[in-house]
Amino acid sequence: MQKILYVGMDVHKAIISVTTAEDGRDGEVRFIGTIPNTPADVAKRAKRLARKGSSLSV
Known part of the structure; x- marks a missing residue:
């Protein structure tokens, strides 16, 4: 089960x-x-946070 990271x-x-x-x-x-x-900086940060294998919930 994939972990959720709340942003x-x-x-x-x-x-x-x-x-x-x-x-x-x-x-x-x-x-x-x-x-x-x-938009570019937000996308870059989201990619960096998702790198740990977590599903992001923003």
Whole structure:
């Protein structure tokens, strides 16, 4: 069964703050950082987060 990684984004005009939470009650919550608010940067971050084999829920 594939794990789900929940991705939260606080969107502003110039930047996006990215946080993740692992699946389950005891899953770790982690602040990933900020990225520029562009489609290319969002796609790049999503690919990087999915690399660990998790299914992303945004």
